[in-house]
Amino acid sequence: MSETLSRRGVLGAGALVVAFSLGPRALAQEGGAAPKPVAPGLPGSLKTTPMLDAWIRVDADGITVFTGKAELGQGIKTALIQVAAEDLDVAPAAIRLVTADTGRTPNEGITAGSHSMQDSGAAILNAAANVRMLLAEAAAQKLGVAPDALATTGDGGFKAPDGRTVRYADLAAGLSLHVAARADAPHRPLGARRTLGHDLPRVDIPAKLTGGVAYVHDLRLPGMLHARVVRGPSVGTELKALDEAAALAMPGVVKLVRNGRFAAVVAEREWTAVQALQRLQQAGWRRPGPPLPAGDPLASLNGPSQDEVIQDVGAGAAAGVRTVQARYSRPWLMHGAIGPSCAVAHFQDGQLTVWTHTQGVFPLRGAIAQLVKLASDKVRCIHMEGAGCYGHNGADDVAGDAALAAMALPGRPIRLQWMREQEHGWEPLGCTQAAQIRASLDAAGHIASWRFEVWSHSHNGRPVTAGGLLAGLEVDPPFAPQIPRPIPMPEGGGDRNGVAIYAFPQARAVSHFIEKAPLRASALRSLGAHLNVFAIESFMDECAKAAGADPVAFRLAHLTDERAKAVIALCAEQFGWASRRLSDGRRGTGFAFARYKNLASYCAVALEVEVEHETGQVSVRRVVSAIDAGDVVNPDGLKNQIEGGIVQALSWSGLEAVTFDADHRTSFDWSAYPVARFRDVPGSVQVHVLNRPGTPFLGAGEAAQGPAGAALANAVADATGVRLRDLPLSPERVKAAIGI
Amino acid sequence: MIVLNVNGRDHSLDVPPETPLLYVLRNDLQLNGAKFGCGLGQCGACTVQVDGQAAYSCLLPVSAAAGRHVRTVEGLGTVEKPGVLQRAFETEQAAQCGYCIAGMIMRAQALLDANPRPSEAQIRAHMQPNLCRCGTHMRILRAIRRAAGLPPDGKMEAA
Amino acid sequence: MTSAGLIRALCAAGTLILLASACAGGPKLPPPPPQSFDRAEVAQGFALAKLGDCQGCHTADGGVAYAGGLPLKTPFGTLYTTNITPDAQTGLGRYSKDAFVRAMRRGVRADGAHLYPAFPYDHFAYADDRDLSALYAFLMTRRPVARTAPANRLIPPANIRGVIAVWKALFFHPGPPAxxxxxxxxxxxxxxxxxxxxxxACHTPHNALGAEQTRQALDGGYQEGWYAPPLNALTPASVPWTPERLERYFKTGLDRDHAAAAGPMGTVIRELAKAPDADRRAMAVYLAELMKPSPAGRGQTALVDRAAAAASAHPQGASLYAGACASCHEPGAPMMLQGRPPLPLGTPLHEADPRDTIQIVLQGLQPPLGGAGPYMPAFGSSLTDAQVAEIAAYVRARYSDRPPWSNLTAAVAEARKQGAS
Known part of the structure; x- marks a missing residue:
């Protein structure tokens, strides 16, 4: 098998390779437990929850909209309010939105994968159209006119041609919304839109600017106690014998909750809990298991793999006159939310309530119920915001920790927050990956054949059972750990965006899933797309260079998707690509493009860098991006996401790498895991939106991660003449590459 | 008893004197603005002003703040009547998750109090201690420029 | 020497000024093209430039490497370092190799003017021809950057360059290159x-006119508001330095049993870390030998932790420490679980002079920009002089068996003044 052979060549001779095909992959989605579709013909999450009153309720108090998705700082609340307001034709302020709560909202699985607008946005837009249609029918009956003779007033009512009006609230009393949605309820005409497509200021921002209650961290319940979980410094370590008496002797310490290896200290005051934790940590730590493979961060990718062909088009090897081949990699990366994970849990009268910033309240409920041995209906998980969520961080684990502590102290709400070093040490990481590409170019400089291979650990460790929570592995008896599974294509996990969007006469791509990983791995924003797009888009530049072609023209020549071409053209035009400054050994420009998952947003990024020869320091002078996210609900909200994605991906790609030695993760704080600060971020970032009203919503939250990293690498290569293929493009590496 | 002046008001507090100001602000005074980010003085999420200067409240014992003027983001304005920086952050929609933002505003306030029209390099250097992980930096910079009456599209001086 | 002494010296050596001026004047050729230099020689120059940390002084904060402009605070005012990129107008562009060697060894500018001894030609004078030639090759192949340093702000008479001739006559008598x-x-x-x-230049005490007291070579000196500890048997280190430990410290800026590089040494490490291993090792071998305790000296000091006594002597300091310092420095803190230097071993706590301890509290520690490494936040803007003094007194009492420091509040005020840029 050629993949295996080349893999040996790629990842080092002598590697033990056990390659086998799984056939159809084990059923697994990003996030595991997703609800089952019952109405496949309906848009978005109506497929799984088709009844209208699960989404929208209208009563004398006004309109309430329910979503199973969670606000992660991506602005989903505002966007969903806009969507509902548009098709109900009311002011956004008239809508109350209830987000992910197992006691109140539809089960929409996980808020991840840039799915929120596709799932919940499409469901609510359609439900709103259905509700308006039903209200219009009721109004028509009441006013004795035909439904299509009625016009909405824009403030929650209908108006008949003769000027008579009727309010939604009055109609709602006699109307049941406990009916299934129809797929064909008419939407308001595009030309008449009042809310959708406009910049609505985010509803969550004012409280965040003024010290309002905005996060689960800010929740204060009567009688609440403060807790800290007691663990070794990072995954795979444990503290030696705890000096329980010393901790309990500290004034204000209420309890040391212990169950197997799980321990949490609970105190009246938060600072007391912190001090007690520090006292307990004096025990020192050890690593009970086998040592980590310190040294080469890619070494673990040589482990036994499950292999799958994810693309195989065109027959036979096309004739090429020139072959280009390269290997790319990225290290382990950290989410590193600024606020360590936090949860509040309260066990009273046999009912456990957990306030959490998880991405999936329903799957978490199942895992916690198992952990604390309660029936699912005795556990309620309510989402409240946390600090930045870029995937599966400590949110679920800390909820499990808080739940265990709360079970030991019935009647007292427990607020448990991780320490910074606990978040750095225990959160699941985005895994290391490598990709190899080989292409042959024909005489005309076109790519005739394409071979792509990617090696990756899991991107899906989200909890479905108690064994998916840290505490579940620590209690006695422990729960069985979850076995990582690949996420199937077309979305993919490590192979997300592993199929190049370009049209090649002959192309084959293989995904290698390596189950056994040295560090804890799970979903980090864009999963494998970050590395795969970095690899493919770096390689497209390498091919363009080999063909003597302009990088943008070379991409366009290999594309058939008109929307892709339009985004590239817009980005190139706004950047001034045609008249860009030519590389002078110091300044350079780079371009990259991808359609996220090949089925969500189209995103192109162009940027200009300056490389400081003496230090290898790369400064990004300016960034221009173009995005097609389909029907854009809130253009400024979309720009905010793309800007943020670009800046974050530049930090990942330029600076970041989780380090570890034989015993533990050594990236324990911001001094050991530096990320971009104000002096490191670009001079400017511009985002241009290509709006396509009336087309489906395309997820955009992760669309920039891959293109931004690739554009950076391409610009550095342009500036210095040296191609760097291993992330991060740190000053040390750049300096080493450009030499003295 | 420690008498702590926060946002112009004195509070008599019966708390252990070494308690970092952050915990007193959040738990005793129920002010949410300052956030626990690292407890190590590395990220700035807990930034408040003490006698006008930006300070990490996670590493400032409350006894060290007694007798001095502590200002938190709550002291700059409210949702209804936002302060200049708060309004600028709102106008620029300069937040994603927003966890770092109260600290950002307080550090920026300390800069603008001392230097009402800072250069781009001065703004970036001053804001260096505060981390944002969502990548909202460009909007935060715009908001600071806006509050300072500078053109929102600041340019770094050519190297 | 007092300022009256300086004036006397000036009069006595007046003729030397004239003499020096008469000697002034140098070659003014166009810059040699970068490709005219041998690559191996450039590489050797690179290594030496890293080892000598040229970049540390000749780069402004946030500025272009080697383009100068960094303010250097001296007892005589502020000097701005020069542009040593090969720019013809503002840098070294018109320096011939001979002019460069003369500048390095004699402290004379290409136009014949004297260079201030903040530029340590008293050391560079010993550099051999090959090394200076390599350094010249390295600097002349950098990117020329047009940048003029701000004008120096020195007190009279130090603001008159001619005075340097007097200074040289008094203090600058270098031996032959080694x-x-x-x-x-x-x-x-x-x-x-x-x-x-x-x-x-930092680790040897200077006299009142800024000249090194060569008879007390490496006995410890003061620089930019910091104390550079002795690099000989006078070392206050609790645990003896070994060549291996020093070598690692030069590479990482960190040694668990001594400290993390702080203040000016932090920037030195940033460059020293890029020097060749063999050179770092050679320096480590030599310095470790110098630091071997003298026969009368101490060996390894027993570590002390007198928490209770220190707290009763300095209750306020203990409380401030508990809230401001313990989260990182106390046993059980994350830094301690990760092998960062424990406070009792920190060299500054055992120095006779409190200023390093004070400066570290005021200014904190910075890892190289964007790079991973030891970090400590600056407390200068959040703690008052009296509070910093309390903390310093407490940690000294708790962790050092040396006598208490006195006049700490005044020392903090002074350190603040000297540390401010």
């Missing part, structure tokens, strides 16, 4: 320490 056996690490180390490494 050329040690490259295969003898100790000799190589001694050469590097004394010449391009210019360790004594």
């Amino acid at each position: 050329a040690p056996d490259p295969n003898d690490p100790r000799a190589r180390g001694a050469y590097l320490v004394e010449s391009l490494g210019h360790c004594g």
